[in-house]
Amino acid sequence: MSIGWEIGKEAQELDEKSIKERMKIERRSIKRVGFALILYSITIILFYFCL
Amino acid sequence: MELFLIIIILAFIFESMDSMAGMGFGTALSPLLFLLGYTPLQVVPTILISEAITGIVDTFFDHEFKNVQYSFRPLNDATKIGLIMAFFGCIAIFTSVLLGYFAIKFPAIVIKTYVAILVLFMGISGFIRVKLRKIEFSKTHPKLLIGFSALAGFNKGIGGGGYGPVITMGQIFSGVYEKSATAIVSFSESIVSVVGILTFFLVSFAGVQIDLVLLPSIFTGGFIAALSAPYLVRVLPNKIWKYFIPSYAFGIGIFLLVKIIML
Numbered sequence: 001m002s003i004g005w006e007i008g009k010e011a012q013e014l015d016e017k018s019i020k021e022r023m024k025i026e027r028r029s030i031k032r033v034g035f036a037l038i039l040y041s042i043t044i045i046l047f048y049f050c051l
Numbered sequence: 052m053e054l055f056l057i058i059i060i061l062a063f064i065f066e067s068m069d070s071m072a073g074m075g076f077g078t079a080l081s082p083l084l085f086l087l088g089y090t091p092l093q094v095v096p097t098i099l100i101s102e103a104i105t106g107i108v109d110t111f112f113d114h115e116f117k118n119v120q121y122s123f124r125p126l127n128d129a130t131k132i133g134l135i136m137a138f139f140g141c142i143a144i145f146t147s148v149l150l151g152y153f154a155i156k157f158p159a160i161v162i163k164t165y166v167a168i169l170v171l172f173m174g175i176s177g178f179i180r181v182k183l184r185k186i187e188f189s190k191t192h193p194k195l196l197i198g199f200s201a202l203a204g205f206n207k208g209i210g211g212g213g214y215g216p217v218i219t220m221g222q223i224f225s226g227v228y229e230k231s232a233t234a235i236v237s238f239s240e241s242i243v244s245v246v247g248i249l250t251f252f253l254v255s256f257a258g259v260q261i262d263l264v265l266l267p268s269i270f271t272g273g274f275i276a277a278l279s280a281p282y283l284v285r286v287l288p289n290k291i292w293k294y295f296i297p298s299y300a301f302g303i304g305i306f307l308l309v310k311i312i313m314l
Contacts, residue, residue: 005128005193005227007132007235008228008232010120011117011228011285011289012289014117022286023286036112040271047052047267
């Protein structure tokens with residue numbers, strides 16, 4: 001592990017921006033949240049039949 | 052399959068706190084579920100399965116929302132730290148199973164009191180560090196981090212818990228940015244939970260019957276929290292997390308002490 005690590009560098013850079021800027025998310029991220037919700041629904045359906 | 056609204060709300064609250072502060076899902080939710088009348092065989096495997104899945108979702112969205120960046124090729128520092136902490140967590144799981152198998156018992160009150168005081172002390176030190184950081188800014192201590200990971204694993208292995216608070220505060224003391232520290236904890240906890248599930252199923256093959264009646268409710272609350280909490284971590288300034296994380300660790304320490312006194 002490097003002594004001067006760069007963990008959280010992007011988070012730090014993002015923190016320097018305004019709250020409005022931080023609230024904006026990419027279209028790709030919205031799609032991924034949608035995909036996660038579909039996966040959740042499938043899991044709940046599986047629970048319905050298996051549990 | 053049944054969904055219980057109260058369980059969904061509790062799971063949402065504690066998974067949100069766990070995701071934002073790096074601690075508390077198992078520590079705080081389990082005793083509340085026991086108070087509601089559920090048994091350890093209903094609570095423990097459910098929390099492990101839920102923590103594993105929501106931990107993976109949380110890790111993915113922490114990366115997506117840029118709270119931390121993971122890379123396996125080449126292995127970056129955040130991924131290395133997560134894997135080191137997961138390694139000690141997995142050793143802890145095996146140790147606790149072995150101790151249980153050989154019926155080796157340590158004085159529970161002494162161990163739990165020690166962990167509660169340690170967590171409490173780490174919370175207080177976190178506040179002091181925020182003040183000291185004005186003088187000595189962002190010095191990194193990788194060796195200290197390995198020490199804290201081993202300490203967290205040791206505490207968990209001997210049955211004292213407190214894995215989340217020790218590795219979260221340990222990372223912060225070692226110089227990891229607060230937002231990234233809580234995200235890395237989710238990554239390592241998801242790996243540890245997967246190992247925990249495997250261990251629990253091995254135990255269940257040995258004849259112990261587990262009951263997953265709570266799983267859909269805890270999974271629902273936890274899943275929604277795993278989507279929303281990384282976004283909240285991204286949006287709120289790090290200054291808030293600097294105070295919130297030690298405060299929550301302090302609260303968890305008090306909660307652990309109260310639990311010991313009430314037993």
